[in-house]
Amino acid sequence: MTTSKFKKWWLLLIKGVILIMLSIIILIDPDRTLVTISIFMGISLIITGIVLIFISSELKNKLDNWTMRLAEGLLDVVFGFFLLAHPDVSKAIVPLLIGFWVIFYGVIMLAGSFQFKERMRFSQKAMMLVAIITIIIGFIIAYNPTITIVSISILIGAPILVIGLANIFFGINMKHLDQGGSEK
Numbered sequence: 001m002t003t004s005k006f007k008k009w010w011l012l013l014i015k016g017v018i019l020i021m022l023s024i025i026i027l028i029d030p031d032r033t034l035v036t037i038s039i040f041m042g043i044s045l046i047i048t049g050i051v052l053i054f055i056s057s058e059l060k061n062k063l064d065n066w067t068m069r070l071a072e073g074l075l076d077v078v079f080g081f082f083l084l085a086h087p088d089v090s091k092a093i094v095p096l097l098i099g100f101w102v103i104f105y106g107v108i109m110l111a112g113s114f115q116f117k118e119r120m121r122f123s124q125k126a127m128m129l130v131a132i133i134t135i136i137i138g139f140i141i142a143y144n145p146t147i148t149i150v151s152i153s154i155l156i157g158a159p160i161l162v163i164g165l166a167n168i169f170f171g172i173n174m175k176h177l178d179q180g181g182s183e184k
Contacts, residue, residue: 012171019164023157030153035087037152042083049076065115068108075104095149099142106135 026033052073059066079101086093109131113124141148 009171009174012167012174014171016164016167016169016171019160019167021164023161023164026153026157026160030149033153033156034149038083038087042080042087045076045080045083047080049073049078049080052076065111068111072105072108075101092145095145096142098148099138099140099145102138102141103135104138106131106133106138109134 050073052069054073056066056070056073059069079097082097109127113127113131
């Protein structure tokens, strides 16, 4: 039985080149990256906000602080619509808004940590610690938006570049494989 060479190796090569081009765009133009992220974030926040509003209505009779979930949901919806309506101003204000949003969630987590019963002290302390760290990260994001924009681009662009290079490497190596999986 004869095996033929792996003929679709060039698809990995094309994928690798496309990913490398995408990573270069992301790394060279962080502003456009941030605008795109703000659009996706706006859509996501509207969806999660609506979900939280429905959840708060379910919790109305079960929890005393159901209004916190309602406020969280309403804030998500408003923030989401703002991001969709003004993606062009995202460079200047998205890091600030994200920072304040992270701070807000940290405060909600901190407030929620006080609901734990006596027997759950470890969970309460862990949640308090996570909430405080979240608040600190929120202040860092809001205080230094330039670092946030560059960091986002690097954190997205660098892995895409590596994956693109890996695809090119695998594509070239696949060119020499039989379809059965052995090298010739």
